[in-house]
Amino acid sequence: MIKEILGHLGQGDLESAVQLYSHCQEDIGYLLIAKAPRDQKLMQNLAKMLFAAKDFEKAAQVCEAMAEYKKAAELYARCDLYDNAAELYAKLEDWEMAAQMFEKHGDYNLAAEYYSKVNNYERAAISFEKAVNHFLAGKYYFQLKKYQKSMELLQKISSSDDHYLEAALMMGNILASHGYLDLAIQKYQNVAQTVGLNKSTLGVFYNLAQLLERQKKLIEAKKNYEDIRGLDPGYRDAAQRIAALETEIMKGVEVVDASAAEAELLEEIEELQPVEEAEQEVVAMPLKPAAAGPPAKAQIVSVMEGFEFLKSTSLFESLSLGEMKAFWNICANLQLQAGEILIEQDQPGQALFILKKGALLVQRIEGGKNKDLVELKPGAHVGEMSLVDNAPTSARVITKEDSELFQITREKFEELLNQNDKIAIKVYQVFINTLCQRLRQTTAELSAAKKASA
Template identity: 25%
Template structure:
């Protein structure tokens, strides 16, 4: 006596698809998984089984058939027809279709994952929309401002609360957006509220600078000069404070308008570069020397769990960690954690060997990166920066050797 599974298999083998569909539809027991498991090693039979499932409108089972044979793109499309957007996203991701994966994640409500993929694809406006759906006003506003959607970005940035770790950065970007939208007075007010009873420090310095520049563009040179003097009292070398103050003092008010910030990391990193002088490989460089090479770096935002460098891969990039933590792993075991201000990837400057460790983001990490070829060109073009860098680099190598031999 044949079982129902055997009867269905016999109908499929004789290509009686309609009869197989009818029998499958009449069967109360869920036989789909068992049929796939029994057919998994026979691609031809699995294809005919997929056709039966499709005619029976069992799209999830069709997707599983495609997944069994590695047709992840087709599996993703079938999962979408089965209203399983998250499984579809995983299939598209495995097939390398990042845009389709992002769209499926967004459809399935995984907005942060969707936003991260959109950022990888430079789909900044779509990333902003996904972050907005995720309730992350800061990231949404940052992306939308970068995409030129000022009208949507400003309210989102203004919604960031003072207790948020992103409040100052959001205020800075909101003020820039208001200034671009010819609402400079509102931008000034936002900055003044954020800076009320705050001293100038590495976090607030970019905001004070922006405040001075907006006052300058509004023609209020007295207030602009007063703000710049506060910056200068804190650190005369911050950004272009000395030059701006000098120009205002002699009445040169025909300076170009405020330059827009690329993203929150731009302003934060500019202040952070000065802090790097205390312990990084560019410690001997002046701020003006750092600024000459800064534009060669690319800003990156990396989500938790993302591999940044993989052990054994060709070392092609140098990284400076600006925000978050990363894990350094060798042979699958963690050997160190790095915090903001740390460099990694720099050993390839010397030996050009494959990466000796894997580096994985533990948090949402902001970082600067530059290809090793570009960095060599930077050093070749500036002998003084090269001298200072290699001096610090040699010192760092020496310290590592001593620690290894201890």
């Protein structure tokens, strides 16, 4: 059998080779690969035969042996061998695809590493979170300015963790920058009491002194600066701060300091850089100045505008809360005036649209004339098939009046589904149900039309 299949491949008779191979009860694929002569043309035919027989794993192995790494990676991914695919994409320096494959394989630390290479820091943060690496996930979210998520993760770091001090500095910074000075001071004091003053905690004591100074607790602030100077006489501007505070305490007036050193400390957080997993020295994070006047009622929690509406639509009713949030995050908001074309007939669709406010009109263009088919109200969705099919659309959709819509592009949709197979299964099931419902409706309308004309 092996010899016969190789003979067909040598003659370029792929159809006969596929038929023979597919009908073998035993798995002869590995033996076939081992015995195949290392002839480029024959190996190409062998890969084509295995692909046509839907033996994608062995087709991938043949492609890899021929150094056709991109084809091999695609085939490995097709048969869910994501680790093999990831290694080949990494070999090709396609870091984004390597990251996606490592993430699908469940190797989240490597996924985060490769996402960082292409500056996709949000996916890197998500991957670190999946890897239960609370520190690096929290640090990425912190530098992405997603402070609520950062706090949620950093709070899980225990005092015995090597990154406890840096996590505490970030949490204190978040609290202080949102106006919660008392909570920030409490956080730093807890660290100071737990760990004590040493070279690694100088940043914590320095930030604590700053906050105490800003709250006009001058004597306590001065003591912290003195403790810092006692351990490291040249640490930042501790000596200057002590001198300034001594003067102000003696005068009994409010501290006014316009020194360049403190101005530098109050600058914004530096731009995001890839986070190294190696242990780093903990330094004081810059703090935002407190706003003048009464204490700010700052809120770290953000509200997902339009989320309840999106969740109530039939399209997403089978999704869990977490899955719904994932979809909400890829939605864009559109505001269109009356008469604007949303979907053009006979053109490839580009996105799914969900109507929030206003009205849409579905039209059919025949012989240069527009025929109105149906009017759609809020909650309706159009264009879902364009997310899974490149075929031209069957109708035009325009806004009948000023309207607001959610838009999910094919690119964002595919990116989300590639990262979550469970969501993919649920969404495709909804699309199938929607298509079946529309087919039944069309069949019923045709049947009624025939009866009426009889």
